[in-house]
Amino acid sequence: GQQLNQSPQSMFIQEGEDVSMNCTSSSIFNTWLWYKQDPGEGPVLLIALYKAGELTSNGRLTAQFGITRKDSFLNISASIPSDVGIYFCAGLPGGNTPLVFGKGTRLSVIA
Amino acid sequence: KAGVTQTPRYLIKTRGQQVTLSCSPISGHRSVSWYQQTPGQGLQFLFEYFSETQRNKGNFPGRFSGRQFSNSRSEMNVSTLELGDSALYLCASSLMATSGANVLTFGAGSRLTVL
Numbered sequence: 001g002q003q004l005n006q007s008p009q010s011m012f013i014q015e016g017e018d019v020s021m022n023c024t025s026s027s028i029f030n031t032w033l034w035y036k037q038d039p040g041e042g043p044v045l046l047i048a049l050y051k052a053g054e055l056t057s058n059g060r061l062t063a064q065f066g067i068t069r070k071d072s073f074l075n076i077s078a079s080i081p082s083d084v085g086i087y088f089c090a091g092l093p094g095g096n097t098p099l100v101f102g103k104g105t106r107l108s109v110i111a
Numbered sequence: 112k113a114g115v116t117q118t119p120r121y122l123i124k125t126r127g128q129q130v131t132l133s134c135s136p137i138s139g140h141r142s143v144s145w146y147q148q149t150p151g152q153g154l155q156f157l158f159e160y161f162s163e164t165q166r167n168k169g170n171f172p173g174r175f176s177g178r179q180f181s182n183s184r185s186e187m188n189v190s191t192l193e194l195g196d197s198a199l200y201l202c203a204s205s206l207m208a209t210s211g212a213n214v215l216t217f218g219a220g221s222r223l224t225v226l
Binding site: 097 | 115144146152153156159166167203214219220
């Protein structure tokens, strides 16, 4: 089945730094989603991407749907302590196939 | 607008027991999906229900089952619990089935510990 390779697995950064993470796959996806999970909570949707090449921002977050439809990246600018959490990419292959998740990127921000 | 509600939030069971978890989707949402989250495997798809019908099933043994009621509320059941079933079980709802471009809204999860 489809798999998403998300990297890096974890990151330790200084407050104020920019962050970049990505997801790749050997399969094509019709939709890419980025979620953030805080401790003890369920994932919360950050950005949804529906078209190849699409670049979308949500505050300090920017995500892109790769032109090949096999990858996506998420950038966070000027990180702050509340950015701490696990970030998941998710892809929708299309057809009657459920959402597939990457294994997450654990972000730690050092003040 | 209330979010996705999962109960119970925490529970502890012993091997061999069975457990039932409940999920109330966002009002108006007809699709409910269940995922198992473990530190090593991330979010693994269990099943999806839409209008009381199971649309998709993940690669889990038959001990894992679910159902959806006419009011879109869903339950999942795990029988003959094993230590490896310890996980956070997440429920997510969407307006339509996930084969469309409908994003999932997650609940806070039910954390199951099997001793």
